[in-house]
Amino acid sequence: METTSVVELAIANLLSPPVLAFALGLLAVAVKSDLRLPEPVYQAISIYLLLGIGIKGGVALRDSSLQEIWLPIAVTLLLGVLIPLGAYVISWWFTRLDAINRGALAAHYGSTSLVTFTAALVFIESSGQFAEGYLVTLLAILEVPGIIVGLLLASRARKGGIAWGESLQEVLSGKSIVLLVGGLAIGVASGSAGFASIEPFFGGLFTGVLTLFLLELGIVAGRRLPDVKRTGWGLVAFGTLFPLLAGFAGVAGGLFAGLSVGGAALLGVLSASSSYIAAPTAVRLALPEASPGIYLTASLGITFPFNLIAGIPLYYWYAETLGGLIGWN
Amino acid sequence: METTSVVELAIANLLSPPVLAFALGLLAVAVKSDLRLPEPVYQAISIYLLLGIGIKGGVALRDSSLQEIWLPIAVTLLLGVLIPLGAYVISWWFTRLDAINRGALAAHYGSTSLVTFTAALVFIESSGQFAEGYLVTLLAILEVPGIIVGLLLASRARKGGIAWGESLQEVLSGKSIVLLVGGLAIGVASGSAGFASIEPFFGGLFTGVLTLFLLELGIVAGRRLPDVKRTGWGLVAFGTLFPLLAGFAGVAGGLFAGLSVGGAALLGVLSASSSYIAAPTAVRLALPEASPGIYLTASLGITFPFNLIAGIPLYYWYAETLGGLIGWN
Amino acid sequence: METTSVVELAIANLLSPPVLAFALGLLAVAVKSDLRLPEPVYQAISIYLLLGIGIKGGVALRDSSLQEIWLPIAVTLLLGVLIPLGAYVISWWFTRLDAINRGALAAHYGSTSLVTFTAALVFIESSGQFAEGYLVTLLAILEVPGIIVGLLLASRARKGGIAWGESLQEVLSGKSIVLLVGGLAIGVASGSAGFASIEPFFGGLFTGVLTLFLLELGIVAGRRLPDVKRTGWGLVAFGTLFPLLAGFAGVAGGLFAGLSVGGAALLGVLSASSSYIAAPTAVRLALPEASPGIYLTASLGITFPFNLIAGIPLYYWYAETLGGLIGWN
Amino acid sequence: MELTSRTVVTIVAESALESRLVADLSAAGVPGYTVTPAHGAGVRGQREGDIQGGNIRIETVLPHDTALGILAMLQDKYFSHYACVAWLSQASVVRGEHF
Amino acid sequence: MELTSRTVVTIVAESALESRLVADLSAAGVPGYTVTPAHGAGVRGQREGDIQGGNIRIETVLPHDTALGILAMLQDKYFSHYACVAWLSQASVVRGEHF
């Protein structure tokens, strides 16, 4: 893939079934279709994706030494603190929102999006590239600190502060963390022999199920589009430019920590993507004054489609170029 | 398969897991079981089937030239107008129903049934026959005109007519059309390379998922059976004899348009089958005076089981015999 | 596998993904996670497991002669009567419960657990052992008599007795029986050629789907654990010691009836496991005075995890040892 | 518009009872009923358990006398052993003949 | 606490009607509505059928006059042909301006 241009990468990504299904979902909303994936099936698929990606990551993690992964973990933790701080400051330049709403944005952009990561994984695998298996560990690690930093930033502006005990409990015991961490543990414990028996389900079906899931996410994002107009161009600019920056930070950090080009691209995707499972719930309960019309619209209506369509190949291109510069690969 | 008799074909069809699962569903109702596939799962499976069949059709369509498909498309459009007209007239001979109820029947028999088509596809494939991939395109094309013609016929008898704008919008943006057409587009765009990544999900599982779906449809059809007694033998005669005629028209039209034996058989199935997803919704809203006890019973309680059990091998036999007569294959 | 010790077997079982997923479910409750598999998906998976195991059993049953299976069937019927009688008597020693609650326990332990059987099947298959395909027939046969015997025992203590007609109808037309027996019939009728078309769905995915299902059952069992403390140690002792006894009876009966070591181990699992689909419904309706806090806690909170974690390898060890003693295999 | 007064009986019960309750309501002559899925907790807290699908909420609009008959039937057959509660409230309908 | 009196309109209809009903309710000026999935049976028993997802139950709390307008609208457009019933009941709310 090294010789293909960024445009070819982008086109290959655009023509993959998952991304096309996402576009179909957007279109379904545009033609006022009543198409929806039923809520319980949507929930079950997100459990399937989280657990499956956790187990696969765990199987891979088994072969990694602590020596190999401590630096990537440290870098990830750093990104988990710096990205929400950056989002808090930079969103001010673009939107002039109050501290509570910017704290909410920081919590979303500091955390990460499973589906964007998954789509990137499919992209990397389908173009025959390598990426370290323990990236899933980094995904799990990056989920939480961003949310905490975001809430911290907002709480300073909030009289009454935040019920930290309740909020932390909700985030740490939420299904994202339980399934990712639990899946990692299952993968580590059962290894590739154990995984073989469930591979047809958690492995073979993965891209197909993701396609169905992205159809529904396209519908959900499409229903947010009218809100995008309402929230104004400042938010659109933030929701596309900030990921470009955060993605760069992730790629650079990844290469610094010794990740492969594919691995650094994935850490870029993790950094650039914003949460829409763990963060919205936490923010809704802890910061009820923050407007979901702002943070959900930015995260789900702007950044998620942007990353899916343009970001993923771009962060890969970052990694390839930067990796080339520093003589990596 | 050319040397096997129609009886052998029929038996092979009857003993296939999907058809047996349908029979089990009928039986479950007979023994008053509370077995049901949960509604959200039923909905999700129908999305899976529509999208999957659309994508597979699109991948095949990619290899077809416009020159090859314009005649089959024209013939399909013609069938889409003639079949509902036929149903409107012929149902009068059998049932003496009023114009509104016959218009409702025309809308159902003029449109087509995804699951019957799917079961026929499995039948054709499992007996090693060929069928043109663009048949799915014809399926999508045949969905709509029959409904429009049926509503037109009924609207003449209805004071106040029909709210056409609303009805057309509902049919065209309904999930059948959106998913079939959208799936076709995804298949065309991503091609067989893209399809490979989702084949285990949309391809390998297809017959198994269809089996589960037909179990539920057996239950639904079984619950309609008491209504069959109530509506009388005229409707039973219409619901079995009319498909025989429409199926013949479809097969003949298909062979005329240059389709293979398998392809013509499938166009016969499309013509003979009656809708129970798109048409009932459209008819219920546009023609509330029409009795669902009549059109749903005919479509779902009579014609669907008839086609599944006897019709599919019969239309194949039509195609083989007629194809042989005209020196085809 | 003959040379591996029981400890190795137990460890292999513990580290299999389905059992680890069950443990994750328990853990999720412990950390107060709101993780749940949505109810409709849970229902659909149990339909999938019942139908799939029925069909696979039917395909295998096709190759069995009546001569081969009449003795195992007779032994199973005997176990179906003796085990609930044993449970009724022995539960008195441990718990001093009244006759109605012990009748309820007898109905549960006399019947059997699909998922425990399924996990055992996966265990046997993944360790390369053989087991007769008609064991699924024995599963279906063992479902019902235990419930009837249990209700009979309780009804003697109940003024007004039991509405037998209603209860029998509900058990026999319940989804367990309809799907297992119907699946067996589908498997017998369609044979391995028919099964090939649905194998990717009902075969390949099986262990993976079971893993997801056990995650949810771990959650359900975990929510019962506080009740375990409340009901006292007598019930815990009964819920772990009685299966050891019933499992032994099943294994011995199986070997006597000529089953292979794997088959006898599975009959042991069937005997040792207690129902939590068919029996709870029947008991709830027929014996409303019996406390679900007792029978569900014992069946789901104690015996099910016990069998899953320790019982399955143990019954296999029974079969191997006893089979060795009597010179089998 | 002419409004007629009717009584609403709302029943919440464990979902395993649905078919029996519906049969008993029909026998008691209800003109119709509406069922919604539900879950909850009560004084007794005794339910068949998480595994079997929670509760149902049944609502039926009918003449006051039939409503009282239903309460009596519930008290006779359901209240003592099953997880089942019920309450009455007032409603007005057009088309009184329909209810 | 100051309580204001409001009327609750409860509508049960076949679920295919949901989007039309919601549009008509909005046009009639309801301040809000809540929909729950449902199934059931009635005098007419005519529904689009098992395949299309049962009924819905719509509840809206509003001033009495608007409630009467909604009943009139339902009688005009829905009661005669569709599986649709409705009833009114009384409620009290705080924050009367919200309803």
Next chain:
Amino acid sequence: MELTSRTVVTIVAESALESRLVADLSAAGVPGYTVTPAHGAGVRGQREGDIQGGNIRIETVLPHDTALGILAMLQDKYFSHYACVAWLSQASVVRGEHF
């Protein structure tokens, strides 16, 4: 049959609030409650969004005083920031001690 008068509190709120609301209701001493899944729209129309599972409808039958206490609690903790509405209505029950 002896009937006792009780008050029904109906609460509709975004579903993310379920566990918090149930905890607060229990703390306020409700004798029981019933939850049904729901969706809808209101004056505020501000919800966590399509992705997180709509609304819930909670119904609890209880003495009038407890009902007023619950309204006060809702007004204090929920009405101002969350998508949450509530109303009271009248009901009669047998087995008054149960509610």
